[in-house]
Amino acid sequence: MAASALTCCITFDFDAMSLWIASGRGSNPSTVSRGQFGAVAIPRILDLLDRYRVTASFAVPGHTALAFPRIVARIAERGHEILHHGWVHENPAALDEANERRVLVLGTAALERVTGSRPVGYRSPGWSLSERSVELLLQHEFLYDSSCMGDDTQAYYLRTGDRAEKDAPFVFGQTTPLVELPVSWSLDDFPVSEYVPGQLEGLRAPSAIEEMWRGDFDYAANNSANGIFNLTLHPQVIGRGNRMLMLERLLVHIDDSGARFDTLRGFAARWKAANPLDAWKASHPDLTGELALSSPR
Numbered sequence: 001m002a003a004s005a006l007t008c009c010i011t012f013d014f015d016a017m018s019l020w021i022a023s024g025r026g027s028n029p030s031t032v033s034r035g036q037f038g039a040v041a042i043p044r045i046l047d048l049l050d051r052y053r054v055t056a057s058f059a060v061p062g063h064t065a066l067a068f069p070r071i072v073a074r075i076a077e078r079g080h081e082i083l084h085h086g087w088v089h090e091n092p093a094a095l096d097e098a099n100e101r102r103v104l105v106l107g108t109a110a111l112e113r114v115t116g117s118r119p120v121g122y123r124s125p126g127w128s129l130s131e132r133s134v135e136l137l138l139q140h141e142f143l144y145d146s147s148c149m150g151d152d153t154q155a156y157y158l159r160t161g162d163r164a165e166k167d168a169p170f171v172f173g174q175t176t177p178l179v180e181l182p183v184s185w186s187l188d189d190f191p192v193s194e195y196v197p198g199q200l201e202g203l204r205a206p207s208a209i210e211e212m213w214r215g216d217f218d219y220a221a222n223n224s225a226n227g228i229f230n231l232t233l234h235p236q237v238i239g240r241g242n243r244m245l246m247l248e249r250l251l252v253h254i255d256d257s258g259a260r261f262d263t264l265r266g267f268a269a270r271w272k273a274a275n276p277l278d279a280w281k282a283s284h285p286d287l288t289g290e291l292a293l294s295s296p297r
Helices: 020-025 031-050 062-067 069-077 099-116 135-137 189-193 205-223 242-259 264-274 277-283
Strands: 008-014 055-060 081-084 156-160 174-180 227-231
Touching: 008 062, 008 081, 008 264, 020 062, 031 069, 031 242, 055 062, 062 069, 062 099, 062 205, 069 081, 069 099, 081 099, 081 135, 099 135, 135 156, 135 174, 156 277, 174 264, 174 277, 189 205, 227 242, 227 264
Parallel strands: 008 055, 008 227, 055 081
Antiparallel strands: 156 174
């Protein structure tokens, strides 16, 4: 494959027990222990990243940071980015404004306490946002979000104030300075790997997952100059032996392609510097509502 300007961001959602406590709504010791395995997996993941000189981004709930402070501090000490991932993996869309703000503050405080640094990136638990999330992230001076799916390989600026109603045309809100680094369920290891009784069948062969991810990467490398390949992994999922071997093969393939590895923070900062908001809005009228038609008469 020819050299590519594509940037590959390997990201890990280190949810640990918080995923099962909040999203799983349970305290069953066996179920919660699935999250604990994430802490077991982190050392082997860090060693793999070191071996291939990959600097990654770790989305960490405040609950996880306080449960495993030495592990989270070690991630930061090894040069990887830590970004905000809620307090205990709660869905922002299910919170009122006061509680959504409280969760942002709690998560930030926990990450600062453990790592000594304030996060500049945010990834919502379950990739769900409320109607006020973008405004709150701007108020708390975040550089970027990585929770939305309006593109696959190109960053863009998020809007606030959209109106989506069944009996009226879609109304575009105001474009904001918050950078979006898009994600995709098809580039997430959890739904294809994990078995959750009555919810997810998972347990797909690593070879099938690898084929899917390599296909998306190869397409992006050949068609998305200056774009991003944003892969979402969970230590409690990818840390199993057969999936670690699959991840290593994928890292080799990406490295051989000529694409570069970077953190979400690094890519977002470079992209924002190269795409001033006003200039980007002028060149993307379809995404700002400039070309939208008025209501039919």
